[in-house]
Amino acid sequence: MFIVIAFMFGGILIGYLTRKKPFRYTQQVLAVLVWALLFLLGVIIGGNEQLMKGMGAIGLEAFIIATLATLGSVTAAKCLWHFVRHKDK
Amino acid sequence: MKGSLIILLFFLLGIGCGYLNMLPADAGGEDVSFYALCALLFFVGYSIGSDADIITKFRKLNPGLAFLPLMTFLGTLSGCFVAALILHHRSIADCMAVGSGFGYYSLSSIFITQYKGAELGTIALVSNVVRELITLLGAPLLVRWFGNLAPISAGGATTMDTTLPIITQTSGKEFVPVSIYHGFVMDFSVPFVVTFFCQL
Structure with a gap:
């Protein structure tokens, strides 16, 4: 949990330092990562027999x-x- | 709405792949989603850090938002109370124990399985996964119908990690501190509240 938050603070720092010349595709990258994460959550749920039976x-x-x-x-x-x-x- | 549908499609595709074992055993593991989550949060951080106006946006936040975790708590328990009225065979305490996972499905289902057995534990697991999904898929609608705080409240304990990106996109970047604070408080309260309702 705290490692994840540490990544965010790392992002804030790098974002702040490079704010004069920002990376322009942040929103697109975010969207793709959200898709990937939901896909992976689906894989975990789909692969869990106990869960799928209980559905x-x-x-x-x-x-x-x-x-x-x-x-x-x-x-x-x-x-x-x-x-x-x-x-x- | 189109965004939510694409997300739903990816989710269903994932379920299909997981169910049919179409991916190598490690590919769908928790490790990969952990790295994806780290990358996601890095970019959420990046978009905050590179936004020059963000400090002024933070300053405009109302101190009353400190009460949001309390609202989430009371609202969730009222909802569980109504659910207990519909599900006759479940006690009010059982429904409240399931609800007070606040989307934190791994921890709450483990606790409930231990105190109340595997059946209620599985209900807790599915129920809290569903809560996270409602937040992820419904965030745009929640903002429209219930205001900018709704996705944060719906996200429960997940608002400082898995649902933070969608909150950033739908409620706005200026709600990120509230979201993290809210997630932290809810996260911390899950073990205590779940244990409390299991022992009633």
Whole structure:
């Protein structure tokens, strides 16, 4: 976890040092890496027998909990967003 | 929306390849995704560092955003409470234990398997993977419907690593510090909260 964060700080430093002549394709590289990461997550899930078998019955329960949990949190986040923006105005 | 569909396509392609064992055993390993993640975060850092206006953007952030982890926590548990009402055979504490993985599927599923057995552990695993996927695939829609903080809240404990790039793209670079702070607090709380609900 902390190694990953260290990479980000390394990126910030190099980005800052080269800001006069920035590398222009950062967004494209980011998009490709996000695709690669999701592909790899898929490979890990697809290769996990226990997970793939559980996708039926257990999957539905898991999906319900995940969806409602996410819905609850984004609703709470919306309240805070309104509050924060209201104060800014 | 087009971006999300491409991401979904790659994800499904990955599942297919993993399921059919089309890749050599090491290729889909956690190691490769770790390196990809490091590269990803390096470029997220790079895009922050090379942005000359970023300091002013950080200064404009409201101190009220410090409460975001608390909102995520309360919102998630309310959602789990509703889920427990729908799933009659699951107790409220069980649903809350699953939900309080906050997307951190590896750790929460290990904890829950140990305290509550493999079935609930697998539910925790799938459920938290789904939460991460909802964040990764739905971030643009979440921003539109629930505001810029929504992908951060939805990402839960993953907002300082795996979902940070998508948050950067959808909420904006100025939300990166909030996202890291949020991920750190949620990450840290997962073992305690999951254990608490497992023992109720």
